[in-house]
Amino acid sequence: MVTQAAGQLVNHAASVTDRATLQLTLVLFITVVVVTLFTVLLTAPQRDEISEFYLGDRDMSPLRNGLAMCGDYLSAATLLGSTGIVALTGYDGLLYLGGTVVAWMMALLMIAEPLRNSGKFTLGDTLASRLPQGQRSVRLALALCTLAVCLLYLVAQLVGSIALLAQFIGAPSGTARAMCVVVIGTIVVVYAAIGGMPGATVIQVVKAVMLVAGVGITAVMVLHHFSWNIDRLLSSAADNSALGERYLGPGLRYGGSTTNKLDFFSLQLAIVLGLAALPHIMMRLLAPRTTRVLRGSVVWAVGLIGFVCLMAGVLGLGATAIVGREQIADVDPRGDAAVLLLGYELGGGVLVALLSSLAFITLLGVAGGLTLAAASSIAHDLYGAVIRKGKATETEEVAVARLSAAAIGVMGMLLALLSWGTSTATLAFLAFAIAASAILPTIVYSLFWQGFTARGALLSLYGGLACSVLLVVFSPIVSATSTSLYPNADFAWFPLQNPGIVSIPAGFLLGWLGSVLSKRQAPEVFEEFEVRALVGADER
Amino acid sequence: MSLYPPPNESYYPLFPPGPEPTSPESIRNSPEFRSMRGAHRSFGTAATLVSVGGFLTYVLLSGFAAGLMNQPLAGHLTIGLALGLCQFLLMAVTIWLYVRHMRRRVDPVAQRLRAQLHDSRARAEAQAQAQQGRASAERRFGTW
Numbered sequence: 001m002v003t004q005a006a007g008q009l010v011n012h013a014a015s016v017t018d019r020a021t022l023q024l025t026l027v028l029f030i031t032v033v034v035v036t037l038f039t040v041l042l043t044a045p046q047r048d049e050i051s052e053f054y055l056g057d058r059d060m061s062p063l064r065n066g067l068a069m070c071g072d073y074l075s076a077a078t079l080l081g082s083t084g085i086v087a088l089t090g091y092d093g094l095l096y097l098g099g100t101v102v103a104w105m106m107a108l109l110m111i112a113e114p115l116r117n118s119g120k121f122t123l124g125d126t127l128a129s130r131l132p133q134g135q136r137s138v139r140l141a142l143a144l145c146t147l148a149v150c151l152l153y154l155v156a157q158l159v160g161s162i163a164l165l166a167q168f169i170g171a172p173s174g175t176a177r178a179m180c181v182v183v184i185g186t187i188v189v190v191y192a193a194i195g196g197m198p199g200a201t202v203i204q205v206v207k208a209v210m211l212v213a214g215v216g217i218t219a220v221m222v223l224h225h226f227s228w229n230i231d232r233l234l235s236s237a238a239d240n241s242a243l244g245e246r247y248l249g250p251g252l253r254y255g256g257s258t259t260n261k262l263d264f265f266s267l268q269l270a271i272v273l274g275l276a277a278l279p280h281i282m283m284r285l286l287a288p289r290t291t292r293v294l295r296g297s298v299v300w301a302v303g304l305i306g307f308v309c310l311m312a313g314v315l316g317l318g319a320t321a322i323v324g325r326e327q328i329a330d331v332d333p334r335g336d337a338a339v340l341l342l343g344y345e346l347g348g349g350v351l352v353a354l355l356s357s358l359a360f361i362t363l364l365g366v367a368g369g370l371t372l373a374a375a376s377s378i379a380h381d382l383y384g385a386v387i388r389k390g391k392a393t394e395t396e397e398v399a400v401a402r403l404s405a406a407a408i409g410v411m412g413m414l415l416a417l418l419s420w421g422t423s424t425a426t427l428a429f430l431a432f433a434i435a436a437s438a439i440l441p442t443i444v445y446s447l448f449w450q451g452f453t454a455r456g457a458l459l460s461l462y463g464g465l466a467c468s469v470l471l472v473v474f475s476p477i478v479s480a481t482s483t484s485l486y487p488n489a490d491f492a493w494f495p496l497q498n499p500g501i502v503s504i505p506a507g508f509l510l511g512w513l514g515s516v517l518s519k520r521q522a523p524e525v526f527e528e529f530e531v532r533a534l535v536g537a538d539e540r
Numbered sequence: 541m542s543l544y545p546p547p548n549e550s551y552y553p554l555f556p557p558g559p560e561p562t563s564p565e566s567i568r569n570s571p572e573f574r575s576m577r578g579a580h581r582s583f584g585t586a587a588t589l590v591s592v593g594g595f596l597t598y599v600l601l602s603g604f605a606a607g608l609m610n611q612p613l614a615g616h617l618t619i620g621l622a623l624g625l626c627q628f629l630l631m632a633v634t635i636w637l638y639v640r641h642m643r644r645r646v647d648p649v650a651q652r653l654r655a656q657l658h659d660s661r662a663r664a665e666a667q668a669q670a671q672q673g674r675a676s677a678e679r680r681f682g683t684w
Contacts, residue, residue, distance in 0.1 A: 006668065024610065076584050091602070091620060091621070092602075094597060094621070094624055095598075095602060095624065098598075098628075099595065099599075101627075101631065102591060102592060102595040102630070102631065103593040105587075105588060105592055105634065105635075106588055106592055108635065108638070109584045109587045109588045109591070109627065109634075109638055110584045110585070110588050145598050196658065223676065230617075231614075231615035231616055231617070234615070234616035234617070234621075235615070235616050238616060245610070248616060248618060248621065249606060249609065249620065250602040250603065250606045250609055250610075251603075252621060255603075255606070261603035261604060262603075265596070265599055265600060265603060267667065268595075268599045269596065272592055272595065272596065273592075291647075291650075292647070295642065299635055299639065302631070302635060306628060306631065306632075310628065325559065331543065346568065357665060383541040405578060423629055448581070524565070527565060527568045528565075530568065530577075531567050531568050531573070531653075533659075534573070534576065534577055534580060535567065535573070535650050535653045535654050536650060536654060
């Protein structure tokens, strides 16, 4: 039956299912979008207050906050991409899922509470109160890094939506691609520009509940299929992968040469350190009104994300065990179709429709959070503090935030259409690397090191950004191999695809160097900052 | 409280500061704050190193000691897969310990210090208001 269904799928021009499923998917997707859009309109900020637009409802319970964090964090890449990697490469894919959860440990244990206590609306406010001399140039640098990370990740989400569409209709024509990106992009802009943070929270919570439920139920179906025997699941996965025991051991994706292994380590480093420094996650950390609520929220978030990632592992193994590795690779060599094929085997077209509308909503949620984070950074740091030097009124600032949300959305759409062939993973991994090597050193130093100065911040922000981008430009991703952007040129002297292993230490080193080389700033500033960060002097 | 408060603390250099620390600087120098900062940092750093470092070691082991990770434990469960599951357990335990540690060692002190800061700030504001009130009162009389 498996081969028959797979053969049928391949006959449908490499699409996952038939037309009825696509229609059901669209109906489900549109229903959720319409319902959430109305909720967003109802909960949208009524007055043009920046605290409401940037931080939303600050009295939410830890569970709702945790759901919103989980929604901001888990993208369609986790639902489709990671499960696909597990299905194709077994052990290495599971390792990748583990990194996604571990990334929250650094955020919870070191950064979340002092950051919330000392922060105000954006990350730029924290840096400005820590480095009052030269705060404008630091804000500018931070806004640029935020913009780079957000745009890369946003483009990854929009390109992902094209890839998802391709699962249904085969290779999409230019018009279909443009339609898909424009529709998704427009909805995202409406969420971010009209709804602000309250609107984004609505969609995040809805999405997180749907994601946890959807992934959980499908995983239960997989486990039930193997009568709750994990060993049987593992053995069928190993048998149907046509690789035998090698499937359950390391090295399928990142094995072989030392370069490959280092590349994987570099990627894990960027994920584990970078995810906690992604701007849209940072904004979520600033929102709760008390430290205690924040701690509870992050614990909920880690729990939910851990659950989803464990279940995603089960889904990936189940896809190989039930559908077979070859069939998954036939439909999509990157494995993005694994969950949908599994859904078809377990629950027919209905489950496929549910899962794919879930994937679209997930895309939408993450893209909305990213657009909002970038818009806040532009409006508050760039416009409010750098251009207007703090003289802008709240109404003005909110208007700028709405406009820049639209501008970023349009920019993301154009970039996505231009670069639709690139792998979403490459874009997302570059965003992680920039976050880990530019934003994270600055945050860690400003929270914990007295000697940190504005010059150190500038060096680590610009240096980390430049280092990660340049290393990727000179990596095999851009030139020298048959899969790169310019396969005919060869200027790839950096052997790894992920720059993290070099650029993260470089970011920390540059921050230290800049601080040591510049004049020390007055100690009172750090003393007051530290008291605020630890005591939480004002429960904002 | 005197009717005319000193403009700043260095006004009467002979009087040592009171037993209750109130300003941010005095709070930062108080032993309570220092021990709390130590408790917060040492636990945070250690726990981060254990959970993040543990995971990165696991990644390195998987890459460079594949033979060891492939040793079967029970059925198809290899050492590598078991260690992966242990990462989740390790995280759960770390989070539980962290929450307990913060609740016992850090939160009470932070709350006390916060209350002190709040008090001193409220007092300073009241003084400033009183001064302002006086000034405006003088101005009012002046116009008459």
